[in-house]
Amino acid sequence: MTTLIILTAIGLSCLFAEILGFKKFLHVLVLAGLVGALITTVLDWGTNAPYFNDMVLMDNFSLAFTGLLIILSLLWFIMSPVFFEEPSSKTDHYALIIFALVGAQLMASFSNMLILFLGIEILSICLYVLAGSRKSNLASNEAALKYFLLGAFATGFLLFGIALIYGATGSFNIQQISAYFLENSSQPSSLALAGTLLILTAMAFKISAVPFHFWAPDVYQGSPTVVTAFMSTVVKTAAFAAMFRLFQDAFQSIFSVWENTIWVIVVATILLGNVTAVFQTNFKRMLAYSSIAHAGYMLMSVLAITPGSSSALFFYTAAYSLSSITAFAVLLLLSRKSGDESIGVFRGMARSNPFLAGITIVAMLSLAGIPPLAGFFAKYYIFSATMQAGYTSLVLVAILGSLIGVFYYFRVIIALFDKETDQTSIESSVSFNALLLITALAAVALGLAPGLIAGII
Amino acid sequence: MMLSLLLFFPLLAAIAVLFSGTRAKHIALGATILEFLISISLVFKFLPDGGTQFVENYWWVQGLGISYHVGMDGISLLLVLLTTFLLPLIILSSFQHKHKNPGLFYFLILVMQSALLGVFVSLDAFLFYVFWELALIPIYLICLVWGGKDRVRITLKFFIYTLFGSLLMLVALIWLWTQTPGNHSFELSSFYALNIDPANQTWLFWALFLAFAIKIPIFPFHTWQPDTYTDSPTAGTMLLSGIMLKMGIYGLLRWMLPVIPEGVHEWSNIAILLCVIGIVYASLIAWVQKDFKRLIAYSSIAHVGLIAAGVFSLSFQGVHGSVFQMLSHGVNVVGLFFIADIIERRTQTRDLDALGGIRLVAPGFSTYFIIVLLASIALPLTNGFVGEFLLLNGLYQYSTPAAVLAGLTVIFGAVYMLNAYRKIVLGEAAASTQSFTELNTNEKLVLIPIVVLIFWMGIYPDFFLKISEPSVKDLRDIIYSASGFSSN
Numbered sequence: 054m055t056t057l058i059i060l061t062a063i064g065l066s067c068l069f070a071e072i073l074g075f076k077k078f079l080h081v082l083v084l085a086g087l088v089g090a091l092i093t094t095v096l097d098w099g100t101n102a103p104y105f106n107d108m109v110l111m112d113n114f115s116l117a118f119t120g121l122l123i124i125l126s127l128l129w130f131i132m133s134p135v136f137f138e139e140p141s142s143k144t145d146h147y148a149l150i151i152f153a154l155v156g157a158q159l160m161a162s163f164s165n166m167l168i169l170f171l172g173i174e175i176l177s178i179c180l181y182v183l184a185g186s187r188k189s190n191l192a193s194n195e196a197a198l199k200y201f202l203l204g205a206f207a208t209g210f211l212l213f214g215i216a217l218i219y220g221a222t223g224s225f226n227i228q229q230i231s232a233y234f235l236e237n238s239s240q241p242s243s244l245a246l247a248g249t250l251l252i253l254t255a256m257a258f259k260i261s262a263v264p265f266h267f268w269a270p271d272v273y274q275g276s277p278t279v280v281t282a283f284m285s286t287v288v289k290t291a292a293f294a295a296m297f298r299l300f301q302d303a304f305q306s307i308f309s310v311w312e313n314t315i316w317v318i319v320v321a322t323i324l325l326g327n328v329t330a331v332f333q334t335n336f337k338r339m340l341a342y343s344s345i346a347h348a349g350y351m352l353m354s355v356l357a358i359t360p361g362s363s364s365a366l367f368f369y370t371a372a373y374s375l376s377s378i379t380a381f382a383v384l385l386l387l388s389r390k391s392g393d394e395s396i397g398v399f400r401g402m403a404r405s406n407p408f409l410a411g412i413t414i415v416a417m418l419s420l421a422g423i424p425p426l427a428g429f430f431a432k433y434y435i436f437s438a439t440m441q442a443g444y445t446s447l448v449l450v451a452i453l454g455s456l457i458g459v460f461y462y463f464r465v466i467i468a469l470f471d472k473e474t475d476q477t478s479i480e481s482s483v484s485f486n487a488l489l490l491i492t493a494l495a496a497v498a499l500g501l502a503p504g505l506i507a508g509i510i
Numbered sequence: 511m512m513l514s515l516l517l518f519f520p521l522l523a524a525i526a527v528l529f530s531g532t533r534a535k536h537i538a539l540g541a542t543i544l545e546f547l548i549s550i551s552l553v554f555k556f557l558p559d560g561g562t563q564f565v566e567n568y569w570w571v572q573g574l575g576i577s578y579h580v581g582m583d584g585i586s587l588l589l590v591l592l593t594t595f596l597l598p599l600i601i602l603s604s605f606q607h608k609h610k611n612p613g614l615f616y617f618l619i620l621v622m623q624s625a626l627l628g629v630f631v632s633l634d635a636f637l638f639y640v641f642w643e644l645a646l647i648p649i650y651l652i653c654l655v656w657g658g659k660d661r662v663r664i665t666l667k668f669f670i671y672t673l674f675g676s677l678l679m680l681v682a683l684i685w686l687w688t689q690t691p692g693n694h695s696f697e698l699s700s701f702y703a704l705n706i707d708p709a710n711q712t713w714l715f716w717a718l719f720l721a722f723a724i725k726i727p728i729f730p731f732h733t734w735q736p737d738t739y740t741d742s743p744t745a746g747t748m749l750l751s752g753i754m755l756k757m758g759i760y761g762l763l764r765w766m767l768p769v770i771p772e773g774v775h776e777w778s779n780i781a782i783l784l785c786v787i788g789i790v791y792a793s794l795i796a797w798v799q800k801d802f803k804r805l806i807a808y809s810s811i812a813h814v815g816l817i818a819a820g821v822f823s824l825s826f827q828g829v830h831g832s833v834f835q836m837l838s839h840g841v842n843v844v845g846l847f848f849i850a851d852i853i854e855r856r857t858q859t860r861d862l863d864a865l866g867g868i869r870l871v872a873p874g875f876s877t878y879f880i881i882v883l884l885a886s887i888a889l890p891l892t893n894g895f896v897g898e899f900l901l902l903n904g905l906y907q908y909s910t911p912a913a914v915l916a917g918l919t920v921i922f923g924a925v926y927m928l929n930a931y932r933k934i935v936l937g938e939a940a941a942s943t944q945s946f947t948e949l950n951t952n953e954k955l956v957l958i959p960i961v962v963l964i965f966w967m968g969i970y971p972d973f974f975l976k977i978s979e980p981s982v983k984d985l986r987d988i989i990y991s992a993s994g995f996s997s998n
Binding site for chain 2: 361403404418423424425429433434436437441445448449455459463467503504508
């Protein structure tokens with residue numbers, strides 16, 4: 054709970070920084086605040102306390118995800134000082150990101166549909182603005198508009214769904230909704246069923262699952278790279294935490310209603326995401342499709358109702374987000390001068406920048422799910438939870454997807470060792486190198502010692 | 511502790527090598543020789559009848575039943591010895607090439623060694639899988655960075671092909687894990703204790719078979735192999751052919767036969783059929799090859815086809831022969847690829863028709879060549895003979911026609927190998943071989959241990975057979991007691 058208050062306080066003070074004139078210290082202040090929030094999250098561990106008349110529940114699941122979200126934001130802030138160089142909009146960028154984080158935390162810890170809705174909206178509205186934060190750039194504007202229109206549309210679905218479920222159950226509380234479904238599991242009212250499917254649609258949009266993924270490639274490509282990095286890590290993690298809670302807590306008793314739908318969505322997401330990524334030449338767009346594909350794997354955990362599936366999802370989001378941040382950070386560095394975001398920017402780097410090349414290899418191998426890196430264990434963990442739940446055929450599809458994934462991740466590795474191109478060496482700051490090293494080492498460490506976070510939920 | 515030292519010493523050395531610049535190759539050579547000595551010290555401590563030894567067992571991820579569990583029985587020990595014996599030779603043979611970025615090159619080779627050793631000593635399925643996959647990355651990068659002209663396409667095909675098999679194996683292993691009682695476990699012994707119904711044994715058989723068959727490779731899953739062998743740098747080819755394909759055979763022996771004996775009994779006839787087809791098919795293709803390296807690649811498919819057929823015969827001689835032949839094939843094929851490399855470096859060609867008359871200018875080289883070549887076609891007194899004799903004997907117990915067809919490999923092998931020898935070494939000197947120089951010290955240092963081992967294993971095979979015999983017997987007992995089939 055303190056975490057939420059601290060985060061909100063940082064967000065507000067960011068807004069006042071301009072007036073009160075402590076703009077210079079803002080970066081330090083934000084980092085310190087995030088560290089503080091992280092500490093309070095850790096201190097809350099195991100308390101399992103409900104707040105605001107049961108509207109928020111800080112159980113270990115939500116605390117774990119909150120911690121992960123804060124760590125990802127910290128890493129993100131270390132990565133993105135460039136983003137805040139524009140003097141006119143420095144403070145609101147900080148505030149928007151922090152408020153988005155507040156929304157993300159609510160999404161991970163709601164126990165009331167209204168809080169879920171609020172969380173999603175706080176997060177989304179900040180992101181609509183951030184996506185369009187390069188005001189003079191046409192693609193950035195396009196991204197913002199697309200994201201906003203489709204996002205608002207999805208929010209509509211969510212609200213409809215919540216309303217219908219309220220109509221059927223008379224409650225916004227997920228425990229009570231769950232109790233209603235348990236009582237009427239043989240004959241739930243069609244109102245509630247329609248509500249469930251509407252919510253499923255809205256959530257599928259937020260996690261960019263096929264066939265609700267069309268916004269993702271354009272938005273990812275058009276937004277400033279740092280914002281894309283934020284979307285594909287923090288936002289995605291929060292959306293999955295919310296979806297997992299919703300379906301495995303509130304809607305578990307009517308599993309048979311949404312089982313097949315999600316099954317089909319998983320298959321479509323994994324296959325379409327991976328196959329389309331193979332054909333991309335723009336690195337950011339490729340990562341967008343790969344993030345769609347990863348959403349497919351993560352969605353498997355929602356389907357697998359086993360004791361281990363929440364841990365599996367948590368591990369997967371952590372492993373995926375860490376390696377994504379690495380990938381985006383490298384891209385940020387490489388494209389800074391030329392503005393070129395194609396896979397070509399990686400060419401010949403193995404000789405000119407062995408450090409960067411090594412980091413990139415680790416990130417790509419982890420995303421591709423090759424042992425002994427975190428990405429492999431994450432995939433294994435999700436696969437084993439899914440197999441335990443009896444979906445062997447789904448795992449076979451996922452394996453096919455991973456195999457296709459190798460094509461595009463390895464394209465980057467192949468480019469690194471290209472012999473024809475000569476690259477000049479690229480300079481980067483100490484903190485940036487440290488960030489790259491930390492995320493890459495984390496990918497190795499989580500792969501070698503998955504027990505560190507594998508069973509904590 | 512000894513096994514962990516054996517496993518992780520190359521990894522530590524690899525990191526040192528990565529940052530050592532031009533001295534990389536010497537450090538790498540020193541490290542692999544030291545590693546070889548460590549493994550020799552294990553031979554002295556090893557008790558032939560002692561079952562699995564040097565066991566270390568710690569939890570890795572306790573909640574998921576994953577442990578760091580390693581140990582060696584006779585079969586593992588022989589393969590560990592093969593790996594540690596060949597690595598210094600492979601590194602020494604690469605001294606003849608000037609590799610760009612030597613630090614990275616030898617780093618990858620040493621990481622590869624760790625992974626290969628890990629595969630041979632793992633007693634936990636998850637650990638086994640991690641090492642199995644880990645071996646793939648360095649060899650992929652070695653072939654990608656230092657390979658021939660068409661390397662990008664070929665190496666990607668190789669990688670995806672083998673990864674496909676591996677992932678199927680992963681599904682099979684996870685499924686087996688879900689069947690283990692209690693909190694689930696990846697222990698090899700808990701897999702052995704499973705009672706799996708026949709229907710599931712069937713799909714498990716095919717999932718595991720595909721994984722191992724692609725690695726070995728067994729016809730018709732061999733298509734990645736000739737291109738990859740031809741296009742890789744010689745050190746990479748040696749690692750692949752000498753050691754890595756043994757991972758597949760070892761996988762059959764350790765993770766397939768004893769785990770799903772009924773499935774193996776049910777389908778071994780089809781597996782043997784594929785092996786025999788592969789033997790004949792690859793031999794015939796080897797016959798018409800003009801490229802010497804490619805010829806060795808195809809002959810290798812024929813040889814490992816016979817090894818795999820021996821495994822699937824499920825007879826004592828067949829399995830025992832396969833273990834022995836893994837060693838001799840490893841030694842011989844590395845020797846052959848090294849000779850092909852010597853020829854290519856001096857003449858800039860591997861085309862049989864463009865070569866000839868080397869004997870006139872380099873009789874010493876020709877002698878080494880004929881010894882390795884005769885070992886590869888299984889002449890008595892060489893290591894190849896012992897292995898093929900046992901394998902064919904075992905296959906004969908399974909079925910006479912299969913043994914006869916597989917026996918063709920001996921005849922075909924003699925034909926294409928001697929034919930290649932005639933074209934390269936005998937006859938008139940060709941333009942390309944005019945200035946062929948004799949072997950230098952470095953090259954002799956690689957070939958002499960190989961020749962010594964060829965004769966040692968050929969004349970006194972008991973030394974090696976005794977190490978593996980109790981383990982092979984154990985294996986047979988597990989297979990037959992679990993399935994209720996009569997043993998012969």
